[in-house]
Structures are given as C-alpha cells and as structure tokens.
Amino acid sequence: MRVTNRMMTNNLLYNINGNKNSLSGLEQQYATGMRIQRPSEDPIIAVRALKLRTNLSELNQYYEKNIPDAMSWMDVTESALKVVNSILTQVHTYCVQGSTDTLTADDRASIVKNLNELKGQIYQEGDTNYAGRYVFTGYKTDTSLVFDESQENEKYTITEPLKGTDIDIIKKAINDCDLKSYDPETSTEADYADNPEKPNMINAYRIRLAYDELDKAEDGGELSIRFGETDEDGEVTYTDFNMGAVTEMLSTDANAYQVAEDEVHYLTDTGELIIGSELYNEWRVLENIEITYDKTSFEKNDLRPEHYFNCDVTSLNEEGEPDDTKEVLHYTKQNQEISYEVNFGQKLVINTQGSDAIQHAIGRTIDGALNAVNDVIKVEEKIAEINKMLENEEITAEQEGALKAMLALAEDELTLKSEVMQDTFSKALTEIEQQQDVVNVAVADLGSRYVRLQLTESRLSDEQTDFEELLSSNEDADMVETIINYQAMQTVYNASLNAASKSLQTTLLDFL
DSSP: OOOOHHHHHHHHHHHHHHHHHHHHHHHHHHHHOBSOSSGGGOHHHHHHHHHHHHHHHHHHHIIIIIHHHHHHHHHHHHHHHHHHHHHHHHHHHHHHHHTOSOOOHHHHHHHHHHHHHHHHHHHHHTTOEETTEETTSTTOTTSOSBOSSOBOSEEEEEEEEEOGGGOEEEEEEESOOOGGGOOTTTOOHHHHHTOSSOOEEEEEEEEEOSOSSOOOGGGTOOEEEEEEEEOTTSOEEEEEOOGGGEEEEOTTSTTTTOOOTTOEEEETTTTEEEEOHHHHHHHTTOSEEEEEEEEOOBOTTOBOGGGTSEEEEEEBOTTSSBOTTSOOEEEOOOOOOOEEEEETTEEEEOOOOGGGTSOHHHHHHHHHHHHHHHHHHHHHHHHHHHHHHHTOTTOOHHHHHHHHHHHHHHHHHHHHHHHHHHHHHHHHHHHHHHHHHHHHHHHHHHHHHHHHHHHHHHHHHHHHHHHHHHHHHHHBOOHHHHHHHHHHHHHHHHHHHHHHHHHTSOOGGGGO
C-alpha cells in the first residue's frame, strides 16, 4: 500500500486532534469537578443524575420545610394544651376550696371571680395560632375557635347530639324565702312559720345543653327533640318527641325544677332540660338523642358552634329579622384532619381539633359552680338584711316574730343551698378531672405523632446524606485520578506534537 505525505499529515492531525479532545475533556473535569458536561457524553450517568437530583430535591422539601413546619405547628398546639391542663388544675384547686362550708361571702366571691377569669383563659387558649392560622379549628384555619367579641347579628340553629348517659341527677333547693314578701304592716309570724311551702331539697333529672341564654319562643326560638334507633346496617332512624309535653320556662320561675313524670321544662336562660322521672327511665338507655335549639346572643370567649355541631347560621338585619340578601350558611361537623406529607408517600396528621380537647363541659361545669356559689351568697345577703332589720329598735314584737320566722326559713334555705353548692363542687371536681383526662389524651395523641415525626426526621437526615453521597459518586470526578490522567494525556499530546514535527520535516523536494 502506497503511503503519501498527505496521508501521513492527515493521520498526524487526526491523532493530534483526538489527543487534544481527550486533554480538553480531562481539563474540563479538572476545572469543574464533574464527570460529564453534557448528557451525550454519558447518557447513563445523566439519567441517574436526574433521578437522584429529583429524589434529593423532594427529600430536602420534606426534611428542611415540611417537617420543621409540622413540628412548629405541633409545638404550638402542645404548649396551648399544657396551659389548658395547668388552668384546669387551678380550677380543681378552687373547686376544692369552694366545697368547704367555712368560707365567708367574700371568700366565695373571690372564688367566683377567679373561676370566671380562668374559664375565659381556657377558651382564649383555643384561639392559639401558628403563622396566622388557628390550630384548633380544623380546615377553618382562618376562623377563631371562640367569639372575639359579643355578637347578636347572627342566629345559630344548633343540633346537639347527646346520649342517655348525658342526663344528670342534680340536687336543687326549692321554695326560696322571698324577702319581698315581708310587709311590716301585714306580715305575721304565722305567715312564715306555718307556710307549707318551706325550703326543701329535691332531685331533678337534667340534660345540660352546650349553651345557655337560648332564644325564647317569643323571640323566634324553637326547640325540637328526636331519638334515633340504629338498625343492623348501622343506619339511624329518627323519631320526633311530642313537643306538646315541653314547657318553656326560666330557671327563676316557680316550679322550674319540679316537673311532672311525663313532661319537660325547657329553661332557656340556663340551657337546661328538666325531665320527668318517667321520661328519664325511657331516655337514659338511648344511644342517639338530637336536640335542636336556637341561639342568637353570644358573649366574648363563647365557643363557636360551627366547630362542634351541625348548625345553620342566619344573618340578621338591624331589626333582628333574617337578612334575605344573605344565604343561610350550613355547617356539618366532621373530622377535619390536616395532614402534612413528611416523606415519600407518608402523611402525618399534625392538628388537634378543638372538639377533641377544649369542650363546652369545661365552661358549663364552671358556670354551674359559679351559680351555686352565687345562690349561697344571695342567701347570706338575705340573712344579713333580715338581721339588719331585726336590729332596728323601733320594730314591734309582732314584726320581730315575723322577721325571726322569716330568718329561720332563710337559714334553712342557706343550709340547703350550701349542701347544693358542696354537691355541685363535688361533681365539678369529678367533671374537671374528666376534662383533664380529655386534655391529657389529646396531649398523649399529639406526643405520639410528634415522636413519629422525630423518627421520620432522623431517617430523612440519614437518607439525605446517602443521596448526596450517591449523587456525588455519580456526578463528581475523582480528582486524584483526573489529575493523573490529565498529566498523562498532556504528555501524550506533547508527544504527538513532537512526533508530527519530526515526521513532517523531510519531503520529496529535499531530494530534487
């Protein structure tokens, strides 16, 4: 085969260019630290790098953003629940103090004030928020758990689910001694000493609703009661109670807590249903009781019904009538769990709903204790007023006899209401302990989820390191090897240049 100078020249240039390309590739690896500069250089490395970078990006989202955000939310929630538990402990202490019969009126007034403040603080904790989002209100993170101020421009129709076991048996003192009944001109000792309606103690069967100060019938308020039976398929069929057996009253009305066996007294001011003994025996075994009632007036720190019950909200105009320009809002109570994706295909519930931790029973129990204390304080004031009247030296013997007889009735009333107060505080102690159990369960549930989150965080930390190492081994050049190869290729390149310079020095012209 004949080899020409052109062929030799082309081969030399080809070899020099090839060595130069190899040297350039090694130079780029040396300068950038990367094994390849474009996918075409090694498609396998490029595809693997894309997958690893995608996985690492998702992992960083979980580890650096989602998990810290979830932890912060849960930390805020746990802190609020612990404060609630601490306040309940203080309430429990005051209930223990209030149950003693050695306290003065001033002591009880102080207890009332403290309990009222603690109640407000408990519900204020329900408005705890994280980054502007309320943590106890489920999906409605822009709506507070409690009313921030008093409001009367919306009418709530609330459907409250209950069970027969929710019916309480309470003690109630009846036939109060009425100071207004005393007339210095006509009242006699016999009017009080021989009065058959003397202060007495009775037991009453009560359903305590979640709210008090409910709408009266004369103001458009309605009440309905129905019972549900569950069939074999789990479907609940409801039947309505005969509302003709229900009488709307106030707790201050005579015989408010004395009810016929088959009747119900609906006390709108205290939010109580006082039921007869016959109905009690029928209702106490029921699993499904639904009571629907209306409430328009809400005070500051009252829990919002939409977070706890099925309810309809009707906007009212300035005259207190339904505003036809606005639609009725319908709220359905459901489990509203906020989940964060904390790992590949793994979600974790981060929120605790207010209905699972901060319940109406807390405030209603405190209200019951407050009312019992106030009843005792009022009787003590009544006794003090009678004693003041007895100190008047100008009263007649007949007036003195009437006042002493009335004083005896008032003292009997004080004895009975003190007993009611002690019984109320005794039950309050149990109910507060039950509420603390509810809060503790919520804290424990939150804590178990927090531990899972910590374990996930620890695992993601390890995975992050592993992925970074895999990505580095896939993309990064071995610098020691690259330097050695670069120097070797540089030698080869220089050698090719040297060979070319010597091979091309002699041509045919040199022999002509």
